Amino acid sequence: KHILIVPGDGIGQEVTEVGKAVLVKIAEKFGHEFTYDEALMGHVAIEATGNPLPDETLEKMRNSDAILFGAVGHPKYDNDPTAKVRPEQGLLKMRKELGLYANLRPIKLFDELLGASSIRPEILKGSDILFFRELTGDIYFGEKGRKNDNNTAYDIAEYSRYEVERIARKAFEAARTRGKRLCSVDKANVLETSRLWREVIQALAPEYPDITVEHQFVDAAAMMLIKDPKRFDVVVTANLFGDILTDEASQIAGSMGMLASASVGDSTGVYEPIHGSAHDITGKGVANPLASVLSAALLLDISFGLKEESEAIISAVDKLLKDGFRTRDIADATTPADKVLNTQQAG
């Protein structure tokens, strides 16, 4: 099995190093032979080649069995909305070129972190949500531009039945292996793409009679996620709504620094933290590497089918937390100073 490591920008570099170390350790312990290669993406790739996703990187990606990814982005571009070349273009191109249409984001709170969230423990306890975010369509990939002498901007959101159906099927199937509840989130009272989305879900539902299907408007879902997170089991939604709701839902898990995601589709899979490049804390050694470590666990489970190995990583994270170790983002007033780790120690 061949794994490509793509650390990207900012803390992506720090946390992916830890994620890779965990893969190396697992291979050693369970007697697997993984081979590794590394490639540039994002701001570091722009600096080196002028291109956020160089052809060489894309080629290496296509030849991999799975990719452990960090994060891309740089504040320089955020403050310059007119920049023509941007790190995120590489990310979006990767998703499209590799056909990564399904983004899985499991949101589960480690019991030890009940106190790290801004939500009350009694509301949180027992929450376990699996998001399916569509990742290669919607307003992310439609035509966009300016008109009227640069005085009007537009973005086109688009979905085909086929695109909705393939992500919906993945979500229905996942619901079967879990709580058997599927919540589809849209804005069908306003958007035509959402009305198509809802039509497709409704048309598929009879094929999955064991699954209870619910539809929620995105505004109501954004509210309900905080009010009563246990209400959700599997959630399926469009690209933009998924972007917003999964970041919001990170608060259920106590910190963004704990959440991994898998992007899968037609071929190789990309495994990455849901957090960004966080340049404000880059190089300080305080980044929480657990999202990358848990990304490695997802990689072993989903792309390689290695359940036991994946479980071993999750248990190790659980033990680390039970032993009281914390990076700064998940530490609180009761954490003794000698248990507040920097990134390398946490790995």
Next chain:
Amino acid sequence: KHILIVPGDGIGQEVTEVGKAVLVKIAEKFGHEFTYDEALMGHVAIEATGNPLPDETLEKMRNSDAILFGAVGHPKYDNDPTAKVRPEQGLLKMRKELGLYANLRPIKLFDELLGASSIRPEILKGSDILFFRELTGDIYFGEKGRKNDNNTAYDIAEYSRYEVERIARKAFEAARTRGKRLCSVDKANVLETSRLWREVIQALAPEYPDITVEHQFVDAAAMMLIKDPKRFDVVVTANLFGDILTDEASQIAGSMGMLASASVGDSTGVYEPIHGSAHDITGKGVANPLASVLSAALLLDISFGLKEESEAIISAVDKLLKDGFRTRDIADATTPADKVLNTQQAG
């Protein structure tokens, strides 16, 4: 001063009755002469006339000094994404026809309700956010439709500089009268409309040197609202992002049932609860009317400039809560049964 009452659908009917009663009482107490009329909108208007916003209603709206509005919607349409006539069309048409481009949503927690939220009291205490949601542009009002034999749906998001500038100025000016911090929320790393949005905010900022301006991506903002709500003072954002974020932020105030909004622009203003028609609890007398009561307070303040009268209503709500009275949505285990009110009593 002439006030039009538009109760709309579901609990809109129940709560608006209470909101109107409060206006009548205030006029009596402070010696004002308000005249009232009533009009149909939403599902009830479709049933009566086939049109969710009959011409007669629109005409009455244009002739009013302010409108106290309830809610529109009906589950019948939600489950039928192909319905051609929908209650929400009336709402959107009203916003467009009356030029209601600025939707103000104050999110403030009454201290008495610190326990009603799913967010920890120590995170919440002192939160006070004023949202400016743009209300007549974005993906709500662009062209939308189907193509490829009905197999692809699309929605066009659009913003002009002029549209962004007029809402941004309102937000900058409001920040001046408050904490002097403005957070503009967009998705400028992906959307062209957001890049234009950010350009306009950046171009205006030098005119308001006393205001500290911050830009956040919508996914980060959705997370930060829960993690650290006190970080926000005035927030300005596009129509769709505002829809999602303000519903989410309702959890900061303990319940949707406590939040009022003002939609203003070129002429008359519309004042309404941010909650919907809630057909599941309609007719049971359990709806919380305080959002409509607080809408009446906003109406007096913003459209009529009657600050003292507006404050009198807010104090009365505060006293009601201090006296321990609660509707079901804001009651908890410690609320004695005889203090759990139904809608009429709460009014």
